[in-house]
Amino acid sequence: MKNMPRSTKPAIVIGAGAAGIIAAWKAASDGAQVILLEKTKRIGTKILISGGGKCNITHDGPLEEVLRAFRPHEARFIRPACYRFRPQEIVEMLTSRGLDVYTRPDGRIFPVHQTAKDVVAILRDYLRDVNVDVRFETPVLNLETDNGLITKVVTANEDFEPGAVVLSVGGSSYPNSGTTGDGWPWAESLGHTVVPILAALAPITLRDARPELAGVALRDCILRGRQSKEFVRWRGDLLFTHRGVSGPTCLGISREVSEVMVSGVANLEVDVVPDRSFELLTEEFLKWSKANPKKRVETWVESYVPKSYANELMRSTEISSDQVATNFAIKLRNRLMNALKGLDLGPVQEVVLDKGEVVAGGISLDEVDPKTMQSHRCSNLFLCGEVLDIAGPVGGYNLQAAFATGFVAGEMAANLVLDQ
Ligand SMILES: Cc1cc2nc3c(=O)[nH]c(=O)nc-3n(C[C@H](O)[C@H](O)[C@H](O)COP(=O)(O)OP(=O)(O)OC[C@H]3O[C@@H](n4cnc5c(N)ncnc54)[C@H](O)[C@@H]3O)c2cc1C
Structure with missing residues (x-):
């Protein structure tokens, strides 16, 4: 009976990114009727561009170490979700359907031969298997509330009466991929605080x-x-x-x-030259210059850095490119060593x-229950993924946070609609 919808009101999942896909799949697997509303023509647009198209799916290693990569308040928040849906679980979901993965020495997990496209194709199959009703090109425009509950999800095409809403619209970097920060004004209108949005993991x-x-x-x-x-x-x-x-x-x-x-x-x-002190560098230079008194100093610099950077170092320290080792003044030599150790x-x-892999800031974690992802402001709202104030470093951490919080949000949204 698990897959038989029992509630007349569906769980509406808004946004088919990493968090929304897993939330929709989990809610439908648990028996809820699920409608997944996606603004663009496809699911997982950011997964498709992740890891340069290769997709760094998640991060391996003891979970407490994975959590340590996040800032302490973020780690505290996602800990229960990450224990509920560990990195191994998304890996298992994907490998059991034919994806080969490998773990880099630094713990990052990637597909071996395949790409992010294959990851998304497998996730699409999961959604299909549990009958998630995916509506593409259906941007949500607004959420209407009554008595502290979301009563209507307004889209450009039609309106929906939700039993529960999972908000998984992501952040606002790479706006061409569909993520334009739509969730934050809605959250604010529901009484949530949005921590100011800042660039992260960005050029x-x-x-x-x-x-x-x-x-x-x-x-x-x-x-x-x-x-x-x-x-x-x-x-x-x-x-x-x-x-x-x-x-x-x-x-x-x-x-x-x-x-x-x-x-x-x-x-x-x-x-x-992070492993060399100023003194060691100087020692190395003096040894080299003794053996090569007629050679240009720039040649020595090129033994540490690419030619064009060596050239730039000489230019910005105002040392002539023709300077030879033999008559290199101590003052200039010190200037060069300082520039190698710290060029301004x-x-x-x-x-x-816009070009960040994520944004920092988002819906305040103080206003969401980390065990259920339920909003403290609106009891039929569940929040997950990058719309929340979470931004991990590069390394598969952000997708892991999205998958895990999505899993819990979907599970709890299903519980709510099935209890109604
Ligand atoms: C270039 C790049 C590379 C990255 N590489 C990695 C990596 O290798 N590993 C890693 O862990 N993380 C990576 N990240 C970060 C990771 O992709 C995100 O953290 C993650 O996708 C966030 O998931 P999400 O589901 O919260 O949001 P998203 O994946 O952004 O999904 C949000 C979805 O909501 C939809 N949406 C938005 N507004 C509406 C609306 N009004 N109505 C309906 N739908 C809406 C969007 O179209 C989108 O499909 C990368 C990000 C970028 C940009």
């Missing part, structure tokens, strides 16, 4: 961009954010773009940079919200 543009470096990748460096003193750092690869920087280190610090920029300017600084990239122009 950064610089006031003094260095287009000549566009395309240059620095391996294993440290990117630091400074505002009078250092406030954030991330170690990994850095990519220069036409207007600034991107790549893992940039995404890693982008949320903190956005936050600091609310109250002032932030500068970026890059250390391209200048002030940040913008952390580009």
Whole structure:
């Protein structure tokens, strides 16, 4: 009898992203009649572009370690959901239908041969198997309430009377993918607080961009954010773009940079030799210069960094490219070592919200029950995924948070409609 709908009023799931798909599937699996309303022509648009089209599905390892990647209040909030629907469970759902996955040494789980498309195709099959009624190109426009309950879900095509509503419309980055922050004004009108939306996991543009470096990748460096003193750092690869920087280190610090920029300017600084101290570098240079007195200093710099970055280092430290090792003044040498340990990239122009993998901010976690995802403001509303104030780092964490909170929201929405 599990799949027989018993309630006349459906559970309406708004948004067919990672959270909404799992919520709809779970609610329908538990016997609720489920209508999944999606603005665009397809499900899982962000899953399709995730991990560069490969989809970093989730993150492996002890669950407490996975949770530690999130800020403490976010980890506290998603903990019950992640124990209810662990990373292994989404993996099992996908592998049991033919997806091969592998775990990178850093814990990220990806499909082996297949791509994000195959992940979405499997999830589509799950929805079909439990008869979720998916309505494409059906943007929800408004939620009507009466006596603290949502009584009508208004769409561009028709209106629905819900027994329960799962709000899973995501955030507002990549607005072309359908996510335009629609959920936040509705939540506010229901009495929820929306924590200010900021860019996260996003590229950064610089006031003094260095287009000549566009395309240059620095391996294993440290990117630091400074505002009078250092406030954030991330170690990994850095990519220069036409207007600034991107790549893992940039995404890693982008949320903190956005936050600091609310109250002032932030500068970026890059250390391209993180395992060498100023003193060790100097020692290495002196040894090299003894063996190569006639060689250009820039040649030595090129043994640490790509040629174009070496060139930029010489230019920005105002050391001539023709400078040879033998008569390199101590003052200039110190300047060069300092630049290798921390080249000032200048002030940040913008952390580009539209191009972020997620946004920080969203519906306040204090107003949602972490065990049920039920709103404290509206008892037939369940919230999940990025519409909430959750933003994990790169590594499969955000999809995991969306899947897990979606699972619980769907389960509880089904409980509610089946009890009515
Ligand atoms: C480029 C990129 C790469 C990423 N890579 C990864 C990765 O590899 N691993 C990882 O863990 N995370 C990744 N993320 C983050 C991850 O995709 C998101 O955290 C996750 O998709 C959020 O899920 P969600 O269901 O909350 O929202 P979304 O997946 O954004 O889904 C929301 C859905 O709601 C629909 N919608 C919006 N408004 C309405 C409306 N008014 N009516 C009806 N429907 C509506 C949207 O069309 C969309 O389908 C990436 C994100 C981006 C942008």
